[in-house]
Amino acid sequence: MHQPPIRATSGRRxxxxxxxxxxLAALATVLASAVTWVAPASAATVDTNTWYVLVNRNSGxxxxxxxxxxxxxxxxxxxxxxxxxxxxxxxxDSGGGYYRILSRHxxxxxxxxNLSTADAADIVQWSDHNGTNQQFQLADSSGGYVRLINRNSGxxxxxxxxxxxxxxKIVQYSDWGGTxxxxxxxxxxxxxxxxxxxxxxxxxxxxxxxxxxNGSWPPSSSYSNPVLWEDLADIDVxxxxxxxxxxxxxxxxxxxxxILRSYDLV
Numbered sequence: 001m002h003q004p005p006i007r008a009t010s011g012r013r014x015x016x017x018x019x020x021x022x023x024l025a026a027l028a029t030v031l032a033s034a035v036t037w038v039a040p041a042s043a044a045t046v047d048t049n050t051w052y053v054l055v056n057r058n059s060g061x062x063x064x065x066x067x068x069x070x071x072x073x074x075x076x077x078x079x080x081x082x083x084x085x086x087x088x089x090x091x092x093d094s095g096g097g098y099y100r101i102l103s104r105h106x107x108x109x110x111x112x113x114n115l116s117t118a119d120a121a122d123i124v125q126w127s128d129h130n131g132t133n134q135q136f137q138l139a140d141s142s143g144g145y146v147r148l149i150n151r152n153s154g155x156x157x158x159x160x161x162x163x164x165x166x167x168x169k170i171v172q173y174s175d176w177g178g179t180x181x182x183x184x185x186x187x188x189x190x191x192x193x194x195x196x197x198x199x200x201x202x203x204x205x206x207x208x209x210x211x212x213x214n215g216s217w218p219p220s221s222s223y224s225n226p227v228l229w230e231d232l233a234d235i236d237v238x239x240x241x242x243x244x245x246x247x248x249x250x251x252x253x254x255x256x257x258x259i260l261r262s263y264d265l266v
Contacts, residue, residue, distance in 0.1 A: 046091040046138065051104055051189040053087050057145050057182035059164040062087045065125055066167070070106040073113070074125045076170040078159050083188055090191055092128070098135040098151050100128055109134050110148075110157070112172055117153040120160065123170045139175070145182035149175060156181040 046052070054063040056078055064079035065086040081087065088104035101110040103125055111126035112133040128134065135151035148157040155172040162180040163169070175181065 046099065046185060047187070048091050048093055048099075049191045050187045051088040051090055051191060053081060053083055053186045053188050054089055055081060055184040055186055056159050056180060057141075057143075057184065058162055058179040059159060059168065061159075061164070061166065061168070063089065063170065063183070065103055065105055068105060069125070070108070072108065072124075072126050074106065074108070076110070076123050076125060077166075078163070078168040078170065079166050088188060094130060094135045094151075098137050100130065100134050101136060101148070102128065110136065112150050112153060112155075115152055116172070117155070119155065119173050120171050121153070121155075123157055123172060141177060141182045145184050147175060147177070147181050148183060157183070 055061070056063070059078055060081075061078035062081040064077050064084075066075040066077045066079075068084075068086050069075070079087070085105040086103065090102045090104065091099040092102050092109070094100055103109070106125055107128075108125040109128045111124050111131075113122045113124050115131070115133045116122075126134065132152040133150065136148040136157070137151065139147040139149050139156075141147055149155070150157070150172055153172055154175070156175040158171060158173045158178065158181040160169040160171045160173075162178065173181070
């Protein structure tokens with residue numbers, strides 16, 4: 001009597017489970033790859049109700065309105081961080097991921113002078129009219145730093161020549177990701193007032209004039225170049241009514257030499 005052969009079925013029973021597990025593993029790998037591929041870099045975000053100090057990564061110095069200017073065309077520089085109002089900035093939403101960057105001290109915004117699209121064009125402060133030369137997008141850099149990209153020119157705000165000195169000039173330059181183009185946003189206070197409305201000023205910021213403005217005297221601001229010395233030669237003294245004036249045709253002096261006058265020739 002012949003016994004029927006035993007059929008090996010145990011391997012066949014395990015195969016579907018093994019294949020299914022392999023398929024799941026492969027699917028998980030594909031999904032993980034897909035998630036990695038579609039995920040964009042996290043867009044830099046700011047709180048529009050916060051004042052920030054903007055600290056340059058290369059120098060460690062802060063974006064600063066030079067000499068506490070409140071004038072259109074006031075220069076922007078870097079300076080040792082003091083958290084003064086002239087170093088505090090607010091981001092005002094312009095839509096589309098762009099912001100105006102408003103000074104707490106002057107109420108004016110960062111502006112690429114004359115709508116320039118050239119490398120090394122000055123960044124100044126100007127009355128807020130929401131022009132594209134006043135709008136900046138935040139681009140992520142490593143370590144929590146951002147680059148400020150102008151909407152009109154596509155260039156980045158940078159410290160010129162990678163200066164590390166107080167007074168280093170702020171300009172725009174092609175975005176190359178240098179540390180002198182990277183800024184850390186350090187929150188220093190909250191904003192209680194509503195977002196300002198842009199003025200109806202023209203979209204082109206004229207070049208700052210070299211002529212002094214017609215302001216009150218004495219001026220309210222402090223200056224960094226007071227009279228320190230003077231050297232007068234070839235002098236003349238002349239009289240107008242009861243006043244004697246001292247004049248010199250050859251003069252060597254530090255900026256701001258005074259006019260000399262006397263009522264008694266003493």
